[in-house]
Amino acid sequence: MKRLILLGAFLALPAIAQDFSRSAAPENGFSYVLGDVQEHWQGGQISWYYNPTNQPAGLSTEDVVGLIKIATAKWEGMCNLQFNYQGLITSAAPMLDATWNTIDRINVIGWAVLTGSRADYDGYTQWWYDASGNMADADMVLNSARTWTQSNKQSLEALITHELGHVLGLQHSKTSESIMYVPYHTYSYQRTLRGDDAQACAALYGASSNAESNRLFNWAEQYPNLFAPAVAASATYAGYYYRYYPTTNSYVGTKDGIVWYIGPDGQLQNLGPMGNYLGTAYGAGF
Ligand SMILES: [Zn+2]
The missing domain is CATH 3.40.390.10 (Collagenase (Catalytic Domain))
Known part of the structure; x- marks a missing residue:
C-alpha cells in the first residue's frame, strides 16, 4: 500500500452540552x-x-x-x-x-x-x-x-x-x-450506546453474542426506579450475563434467552423470553 x-x-x-431534537428516522x-x-x-x-x-x-x-x-x-x-x-x-x-x-x-x-x-x-x-x-x-x-x-x-x-x-x-x-x-x-x-451504534459496529465486525442483552439492559436503565444508577457494567456469573445496580439494589440478567431479575427482596424472578422485550427496546432506540 x-x-x-x-x-x-x-x-x-x-x-457546551446541548440537547437536540430527535430526527424523524423510521422506527428501527x-x-x-x-x-x-x-x-x-x-x-x-x-x-x-x-x-x-x-x-x-x-x-x-x-x-x-x-x-x-x-x-x-x-x-x-x-x-x-x-x-x-x-x-x-x-x-x-x-x-x-x-x-x-x-x-x-x-x-x-x-x-x-x-x-x-x-x-x-x-x-x-x-x-x-x-x-x-x-x-x-x-x-x-x-x-x-x-x-x-x-x-x-x-x-x-x-x-x-x-x-x-x-x-x-x-x-x-x-x-x-x-x-x-x-x-x-x-x-x-x-x-450509553444506542441501537444504531451497535448495528454500525456489527456491520464492521459482526455482532457480539451479548449484543442483544446489552441493548436490552441499556433500555432497561431508562427506568431509574428499577435500575439505578444507569450505565452499569455487564458481567457474567454462572451462565448469567447481568448488570448490578447498587442504588436500587437490583440485578437484571439474561440466560438461555430468558430475562431474570433480582430486586431488593433477593428473589430471583423469571421475566420471560428476551424476545418479549427486544422489539420495545429497539423501537426506543436501544
Ligand atoms: Zn466524532
Whole structure:
C-alpha cells in the first residue's frame, strides 16, 4: 500500500452540552455511516497505549486508564472486536497531523491542547487506513485545555466512548439516536450506546453474542426506579450475563434467552423470553 490514503478526521464534542431534537428516522431504521472503504481493524483486534503526558492534575493515570477501559467494554459488548491495552507509553504521542508516510502505527490515547480548527473540541481522533480498508493507525487526543476533574469523569468517559467509535472505524451517524450523531448529544446521553451504534459496529465486525442483552439492559436503565444508577457494567456469573445496580439494589440478567431479575427482596424472578422485550427496546432506540 503505497498509495495514499488517509484520514478520517474526527472530533468530538463542543464544550457546551446541548440537547437536540430527535430526527424523524423510521422506527428501527439505522443510518450509521461507515468509512469510505469500510475501514476496520483486521481480526477485530485494536491495540492501544495510554500516554499520560499533559494529563490534568485532577486525574490520575489509573483514573484515565479505567475510564478508557469502561468505554472499550461498551463497544466490546456490542460487536466482535477487542481493545487490547498495551500499557503506558511516553515515547510515542498521538499524532493528529501525521501523514501516511509518517504514522508510527502505534495507537495512542493522550493529552494535548487542541489548537486552530480543533480548538473547539474536547477530543479529537484521527485514523489512517489503506485502500483495502485495513486500519493502520488511530490516535486520540483529549483536550487538556478543558477542565477535567473527579467531578466530571463521567463526561470524559462519554467523550472517550464517542471517540472510540472513530477509532474502530465509524464516521458520524445520520441517526439522532446514536452517540455518533452530530450535532452532538449531551455527555450524559453519550455514555450509553444506542441501537444504531451497535448495528454500525456489527456491520464492521459482526455482532457480539451479548449484543442483544446489552441493548436490552441499556433500555432497561431508562427506568431509574428499577435500575439505578444507569450505565452499569455487564458481567457474567454462572451462565448469567447481568448488570448490578447498587442504588436500587437490583440485578437484571439474561440466560438461555430468558430475562431474570433480582430486586431488593433477593428473589430471583423469571421475566420471560428476551424476545418479549427486544422489539420495545429497539423501537426506543436501544
Ligand atoms: Zn466524532
